[in-house]
Amino acid sequence: MTAAAMPDPRPRSGPLLAVSNLCVEFPTRHGTLRAVHDVSFEIAPGEVLGVVGESGAGKSLTGAAVIGLIDPPGRIAGGEVRLDGRRIDNLPYETMRRIRGRQIGAVFQDPLTSLNPLYTIGRQLVETVRTHLPIAPAAARDRAIALLEEVGIPAAARRIDQYPHQFSGGMRQRVVIALALAASPKLIIADEPTTALDVSIQAQIIQLLKRLCRDHGTSVMLVTHDMGVIAETADRVAVMYAGRIVEVGPVADVIHRPAHPYTVGLMGSIPSIVEERERLTQIDGTMPRLDAIPKGCAFHPRCARAVERCRSDRPDLLAVGATRAACWLARG
């Protein structure tokens, strides 16, 4: 472990992050839209939880709700978020600001917009370090260089005085990860961290994230639409559809033995570089709009196996084999 790492010796018990019955709403002229519905999950210390889903499934909003970054008029309308047993979803702005960065780091999709183009990356790193940790400027700069070295930026001592535009996309994302790690948070929310990157650079960033989590025992909530990234990185995965978790379980089980028809369709629709198929599994239709979520199971209009009960009653998440799925059919 390098000088940048500050191990946390306190033994923990129970989950690091516990989200229960989280709801996120957006009031609009045409009524209130509920983008995240009754979402509950836990992340254990050192665990990587993948959250997948298609555009509009509510996966990014769930991540934003955890760090308290829902833009008004959106708001958390119900449920709780607990970090290490402490409730954090109802904290005053200033208190939450201290937790963000110190206890929960964030990595977003576009590394260029996550960095301020007018400041050197060194200044941004030192600012972050000194906001959260009581150390002198010189020590903060040493720590910033150590962080850059840790995320694999060559000649860190020289490059620390450069501006974001002088870095390539992959290197910028490394800087963003260094920023997220600056105060050794216990949890990192990574929202599509590799989506803007080319495949070879994406592989480097995935490796980096995995190594850092292992070395520091950091938990990660990895939000992405890319099932391949989840397969490589996550321990468990939650599949979201129309604002709800429809299936959650260990990554190998969800990928190879999915229980929910949506997960089955999603896995079948992903082309593979190994297997040859004449046709991909097709889920007809699209995800419903937030103002027109069907009654019963939200997936029933697209589900080939839907029965009468699916149209009237909404299934809850229940254990099916190794995973938990919200489907009437899966429970036999």
Add this chain to the structure above:
Amino acid sequence: MADPLLQLTDVARTFDVSSPWLNRVLERKPRALLNAVDGVSLSIGRGETLGLVGESGCGKSTVARLIVGLHEPTRGTIRFDGVALTGVGATDGVDYRNARRGMQMIFQDPYASLNPRWRVADVIAEPIRALAPRTTKAEIDSRVAALLAQVGLAAADGIKYPHQFSGGQRQRISIARALSTQPRFLVCDEPTSALDVSVQAQVLNLMRDLQRRLGLTYLFISHNLAVVHHIADRVGVMYLGRIAELAPTRRLFGAPQHPYTRMLLAAVPDLAMSGRARTAVAGEVPNPLDPPTGCAFHPRCPYAADRCQREVPALKPARVGGEVACHAVDESRLESV
């Protein structure tokens, strides 16, 4: 290939990305030239799908634009169905216009490629009106209805505007527009990259159905290797404006030869190999304004030798099939996979 539909011979395109004249004079900067496409030769047979993959900035989209005539090549010849479109023997008469009519393009972003102020029926009818102005209104209407049905939309959707459709439906509209002039050849530049996976599967299945039904030929450009593996018969891998490897899909994915192809394939996260250790991939694509000497891949290549730094490798037939541009493969310095 005996009678290819499309043939590119040593096609290159250079862009002038110099600073303005005054800056060049005051700051003594030389002209800056970017070789986006640097000598690409390939051919596509009738009814075939050629996939073109590579990372950002490798020139794959420029190749697409050169073929459909959105850019003029700096050198080289493009022949379509025996007619030279550019370069030696280029025509600009009836043959040329007929050849141009035979190809259409599908763009990446279905939100930007449809005019938001036009009704869908007008969007689809525009190529017909432009290329066959004497078509009657009744004929156009029935053609548009048939095209909408062909891509899985309803004829009544024609009076709607693009914003009333989802991303996947818009891409279907783009496909209907491309098919409106009854082309034989479609250039598809990242047609599914902006779509969610389940919608991507719908569009890929539709494209395959249309190819069977209409006997279309595709040039399919994508950065997604799995999508190319699914749709293409042959695949070309591009790196910094050149083709590194070109081979039938099964051979390319089963026995990749070029070190860059091997690296790309190793980097793809794949569902089937959950939890496997990844091969470390070093380095990044170099600045195309200042490309490395010799083989452009040599700074990242684990097998690079002196010759790779000096001499640009030519695309040569490989023993296992296909063509590879690599000195190490040529000299059998690489163990075959």
